Amino acid sequence: MALNLEDYYVLLHPALAIVIGFPMLGLIVRLAWQTRIRRLKIASGERNTIPASSGSEHLRLGRWFSSVVVGLSLVGLGNSIFSTMVLKGGFSKEPLRYILLSFMFLATIVSLILLYQAKAKLWRGIFATLTGMGVILLGSQPEVFRRTDEWYISHYYYGIILTMLMIFSVAIVPDIYQDRKNRWRNVHIILNTIALALFIAQAFLGARDLLEIPLSWQETFIGKCDFTHKVCPK
Template identity: 40%
Template structure:
């Protein structure tokens, strides 16, 4: 296997090793909260949920970066160094927005940073190097696309991360969180 092949395995390997165990713990704690209303489980669910949301965003960014960077050799990269620099700035801005989302206290700021993070994921995913089954939401292929499912999940995770204090306080948002 070449180094490029190893990079392409990175996304599924990290999903299995990091995301799935975290998801299992978060779901188990959510189920515990729904059944027993235990006080400690809610805090643990929120803390692990933050890590899960962050890991999902980082996993998607890793996949998009690998796909864009390895589609063509560097000397044949469409757009040349200028486009590569722009995409690197988008990646760094997305990572910065994710970090700011963790640190921000006001609700409007958290919402803004969650949207900026998701916009960065969408912008990187819209590049021609990223393969998608379809971009037409009226086609069946769109709903079968791994890319669009991942981007949708990332948006839901960022929403939950940004709205976590409000989800804890408001029953309406808590129901929205559970149904999402």
Template identity: 40%
Template sequence: MTAIDWFSLLHPVLVILFVYPVMGATIRLGILVREKRLGITKQPALVPREHADHGRWVTAGVVVAVLIALVYSFISKAVEPGAAFVGGAARLALLLLVAAGTLVAILALLKVKRPALRASFTLLTWAGLLGLGSQPEIWRLSDNPFSGAFWSSHYWSGVLLTGLFLMNLAARPEITRHLRWRRLHVASNILIMVLLAVQAITGSRDLLEIPLSWQKPAIYRCDFTNRVCPEPGAAPAAAAPGSAVAAPSLG
């Protein structure tokens, strides 16, 4: 595997080792917070704070994982042998700058307190991800919401999932104070759990379809619509007589 192939593994590795475990802990802590609020069980006073902190970590982890996947898509196309990256180095630099700005926006969202600032940095983060994701280098099964491929797309379900995470993070003070926001928070988390399952399925599927860098020239000659590949070339010609190294004598 080359360096770009190892880079392609950063996105799934981060999701598997960090996002899903932290999300599981966040859900468990959320259940404990609800039981504490309803008086069902007695919980330590730090449980609500731990739940909020885990929510912050998992949201930041999701955004970083998405940015890694997007940046990989751009860089892999730019270094692909025999393929010219549309827009050249200037466009690639601009895309990387947008990715860096999106990272700054999520970091700022973790720090700001005022509602207007929380809303602004939430929109900036999501807009950055949507802008990067709309580029032609990003693999999307379909952009038509009336097609089945759209709803089985790893990208589009990921976009919705990230938006829900960002909304919950931005509205944390309102969720704490208002019943209506808490109900919306619970409903969004149920949808988040469904989307996480969808992401696990579609992500595993897409990993099977992404060839290693050295395999791309052969794989891309296949007809993906009809699911056929060209016949392999003829076997290498036999070595010319006398060209083989003579076997050592046993005598």
């Protein structure tokens, strides 16, 4: 086998995205479309054959999906952070930072759980902000490869934006249902149509990153390559 244990760990995040994330996205989009067509047909008095459950099913899967996306980002970020901590001797150099980061992972997960429980607008706002801040703080660590000079094709920036959009979707659910004028519904449709496009792009950007990451035992050799002129030593 050409892979070492640490290389297998890199595969965990892409595999989870492919097996759990993207199939769920397909179901959610289909249910979203049905929800919309059903609502418009009923509003215009047309005959409707779409089941009434499409909206609540979209919501039920959507709530799970948001956790899956936050989880995927945490696994992706955790990969960079904890591999430096464990494999490159980071813990002995900066123990305090890694202990704080471990708490940050836990705090982000707890904030997300509390966001699901919160009913009042204020608490939904607070826990959504805390969850989002947790992901951003973890993403700002020096170990994370951000591709900032090419932010428009960066798997990191797309991932962070998608995570924020999914947290926001959970936070505004009661507003979508309470708003008679459909303003929150329209906000949701616009933002999550953008999210859908970003999710599709994210699959390409992630696959590209996977192609660019060398296997652990090839790293020192690949590191000698000139990435600007795209040549490696003979």
